[in-house]
């Protein structure tokens with residue numbers, strides 16, 4: 001089986017999941033639409049703006065008549081309509097958002113005018129169309145304004161509201177089964193002995209799944225025994241995606257891969273050139289995608305974020321999986337061993353310009369990760385970074 005670099009492994013995930021069936025859709029109220037993935041094309045219900053409108057407070061004029069003195073024949077406010085017509089030598093006082101009166105073709109800003117009774121003078125000579133938003137200049141009636149597969153953010157919500165859509169069709173959220181493995185792993189509510197660890201991975205994963213647009217389904221913890229693992233895996237494969245935590249290393253009791261093989265799984269990779277998370281597994285079983293995430297908490301978090309999140313987003317109907325990696329300036333130099341892409345806990349400054357590496361004890365050190373707000377991404381071919389170098393970061397989401 002090939003061992004992929006980080007970008008190649010991610011590409012394999014995206015290509016594999018993109019080939020799977022699109023999810024079903026459901027109708028939700030506008031109130032619940034933010035963050036959901038659009039399941040229909042959205043069209044403008046009329047021209048926008050529906051009539052030519054002023055985009056300044058001032059005077060609607062005939063451009064050819066100014067500079068000079070004009071007679072003010074009335075006023076038009078936003079929400080009103082001017083019933084008359086602007087003839088030669090005339091103008092109408094107009095407010096931002098108000099429809100242009102017939103006959104006028106430009107607006108002179110109030111700041112450049114002087115009024116004396118029913119007369120107004122300006123030294124400006126606007127071009128026709130100045131400060132006028134023409135009818136249909138933002139959208140034409142029937143025009144497709146949003147395509148399905150887009151995650152709805154606040155400007156999209158504004159569009160839906162503008163077009164009079166109280167409800168919108170969105171893709172159903174995929175159900176994501178979370179199956180932790182390990183004899184030492186106990187439920188969070190259990191009293192943990194010194195030789196046991198509480199199941200923090202399942203809860204971190206559930207939070208990550210939600211943020212990616214999925215519905216987490218927590219399964220009972222699988223002990224390191226093939227029969228129990230098999231039974232719970234089968235249950236997990238009833239969901240749209242199965243996330244396994246632990247049991248994918250080379251240890252004597254790491255049963256995840258052999259049990260998946262017993263289920264007839266196709267493995268697309270079982271290692272990636274990354275750290276943490278090198279033994280990460282991805283494949284399909286019963287037509288369903290699964291990830292075997294190494295159990296060390298940092299490995300689980302990182303592998304979810306860089307690989308499984310894309311799967312959840314695509315299964316949620318998104319056309320594009322997103323992983324923004326803006327660059328920030330390192331505040332201090334650091335070195336790392338080449339050959340692997342490294343994801344290290346870091347703190348990005350509030351303005352996003354600078355990033356500091358947070359020292360840690362390795363992939364079990366959740367407190368160090370929690371001190372940060374991002375992973376910095378060290379390139380496999382760059383052994384040393386200097387202070388001031390730009391380095392990509394992945395913000396926790």
Ligand code: AMP
Nearest residue numbers: 180182198199200201246247294295296
């Ligand atoms: P594994 O990948 O199964 O070899 O586990 C690697 C390390 O991660 C071990 O120290 C485990 O105790 C720890 N670990 C495994 N599963 C979990 C879990 N669900 N929550 C927290 N830590 C875990």
Ligand code: MG
Nearest residue numbers: 181182246247
């Ligand atoms: Mg284990």
